[in-house]
Amino acid sequence: MPEITARLRDGDAGRRYIERIRAKVAAWQARASGGAGRPLRLMEVCGTHTVAISRSGLRSLLAGAVDLVSGPGCPVCVTADVEIDRMLAYCDLPGAIVASYGDLLRVPGSAASLAERRAAGADVRVVYSAMDAVSLAGREPGRPVIFLGIGFETTAPATALALLAAGEAGVRNFYVHAVHKLTPPAMRALLDSGGAQIDGFLCPGHVSTVLGEAGFRFLAEEFGLPAAIAGFEPLDILVAVDYLVDAALGLQAVRLENTYGRWVRPEGNLKAREVMDRFFEPCDARWRGLGVIPGSGLALREAHRSFDAAVAFPANVPEPRPRKGCRCGGVLRGEIKPPECVLFGRACTPERPQGPCMVSGEGACAAYYRYSQAE
Amino acid sequence: MCLAVPARVASVDGNLAMVEIQGNRRKVDVTLVSPVEPGQYVLVHAGIALQVLDEEEAEETLRLIAEAMGHA
Numbered sequence: 001m002p003e004i005t006a007r008l009r010d011g012d013a014g015r016r017y018i019e020r021i022r023a024k025v026a027a028w029q030a031r032a033s034g035g036a037g038r039p040l041r042l043m044e045v046c047g048t049h050t051v052a053i054s055r056s057g058l059r060s061l062l063a064g065a066v067d068l069v070s071g072p073g074c075p076v077c078v079t080a081d082v083e084i085d086r087m088l089a090y091c092d093l094p095g096a097i098v099a100s101y102g103d104l105l106r107v108p109g110s111a112a113s114l115a116e117r118r119a120a121g122a123d124v125r126v127v128y129s130a131m132d133a134v135s136l137a138g139r140e141p142g143r144p145v146i147f148l149g150i151g152f153e154t155t156a157p158a159t160a161l162a163l164l165a166a167g168e169a170g171v172r173n174f175y176v177h178a179v180h181k182l183t184p185p186a187m188r189a190l191l192d193s194g195g196a197q198i199d200g201f202l203c204p205g206h207v208s209t210v211l212g213e214a215g216f217r218f219l220a221e222e223f224g225l226p227a228a229i230a231g232f233e234p235l236d237i238l239v240a241v242d243y244l245v246d247a248a249l250g251l252q253a254v255r256l257e258n259t260y261g262r263w264v265r266p267e268g269n270l271k272a273r274e275v276m277d278r279f280f281e282p283c284d285a286r287w288r289g290l291g292v293i294p295g296s297g298l299a300l301r302e303a304h305r306s307f308d309a310a311v312a313f314p315a316n317v318p319e320p321r322p323r324k325g326c327r328c329g330g331v332l333r334g335e336i337k338p339p340e341c342v343l344f345g346r347a348c349t350p351e352r353p354q355g356p357c358m359v360s361g362e363g364a365c366a367a368y369y370r371y372s373q374a375e
Numbered sequence: 376m377c378l379a380v381p382a383r384v385a386s387v388d389g390n391l392a393m394v395e396i397q398g399n400r401r402k403v404d405v406t407l408v409s410p411v412e413p414g415q416y417v418l419v420h421a422g423i424a425l426q427v428l429d430e431e432e433a434e435e436t437l438r439l440i441a442e443a444m445g446h447a
Contacts, residue, residue: 001381001383001416001428004433004437005381007437007440008436008437008440013440013444016444017443017444020443048378048379101421128421128422129404129421129422129423130421130422131404131422131423132422151421154379154420154421154425155420155421157407157423157425158404158420158421158422158423161404161406161407161423206379206418206420206425209379209418209425209426210425235440236436239436239439239440239443242443259436261429261432261433261435261436262428262429262430262432262433262436263418263426263428263429264426265426265429269407269408269425269426271406271407271408272407272425275406275407362378
């Protein structure tokens with residue numbers, strides 16, 4: 001494995017791929033009338049891709065030929081303000097322990113963040129996995145432990161396994177506030193809205209380990225767009241971009257190409273989907289920047305509602321006011337790049353984030369800021 | 376949070392496995408990828424293994440890159 005990774009970071013091969021891609025796009029740009037000079041627009045919908053592309057410099061190395069645009073791929077970033085406020089409301093419950101993944105802590109809600117509530121005395125714990133929250137509930141039987149179930153198809157199976165373990169062990173004080181989201185419906189919504197102007201998609205490699213190829217075939221079959229399931233090393237990304245460019249320029253057939261076969265089976269992970277399906281059912285969900293998308297969230301099934309924090313501890317949370325100046329919504333739709341927001345790097349920095357895309361390590365704003373890619 | 380990392384399986388005990396991630400040892404849930412054996416690589420995300428590495432596919436990817444470079 002370490003040898004494979006090293007070879008996928010080979011700088012010489014990377015430079016040659018970039019030259020190859022640039023030459024193909026340049027030839028097309030020279031031939032094209034009307035849209036002449038336009039770079040191809042490829043969207044990634046995975047926070048880890050966003051970071052990998054910024055860190056490796058691929059975004060700037062391909063600039064002018066390929067515009068690598070970040071989409072709604074960071075789970076913390078796409079979580080709506082009202083959900084953050086609901087999570088904060090659990091801090092007020094007597095005796096409650098709020099268990100969260102670390103990168104959610106500093107996301108600003110209407111009045112505070114979880115980190116600020118913790119500093120003010122609320123019992124907010126950072127967990128590495130949902131299972132850790134079940135163990136915590138087992139150790140604190142007299143107190144409700146509310147796990148904030150956030151994340152895409154990679155994280156939802158972990159929450160489902162935790163629910164399974166809590167059920168089997170009879171842990172009655174474990175609750176989940178589920179805001180898990182599904183990737184394909186968001187991509188579909190983005191395309192249906194017509195504003196994204198995408199020539200192809202880099203599909204999320206790790207989400208694909210669960211969904212398999214079937215999860216993303218609709219991009220080619222229904223929208224006629226090339227799509228590539230991609231890994232996260234520089235050459236993984238370049239191989240995927242190379243295919244997408246070929247397909248967008250008519251040099252290869254438009255299809256879903258799996259370029260991450262070492263981890264992604266065509267059928268995905270059936271066991272993961274089964275355990276998700278046992279506990280959750282699709283529901284309409286609200287996304288920051290994209291609004292309510294039908295069937296894009298996961299709600300606990302009726303039979304497991306006793307675990308549902310929102311049912312056990314209903315909170316009347318008022319509709320949050322829109323954030324002044326923050327353009328995370330436009331960033332998540334791929335309409336603007338982070339530096340186009342007036343707050344970026346001025347009022348909004350990783351130290352003092354105004355919006356979630358600057359908070360999360362996987363957020364597009366944080367990635368642009370950290371790697372100084374102000375193109 | 377969405378970070379998934381490859382880890383080498385050191386030992387397996389039921390649904391749990393001890394894995395090595397960049398020199399660190401950590402217990403992960405392998406329910407979704409069982410059966411796994413020591414020596415195999417798994418992709419770990421939020422404390423659970425999501426998939427097992429297909430070494431042949433990895434070699435195939437490297438072969439395709441080498442081939443593409445030959446024609447560059």
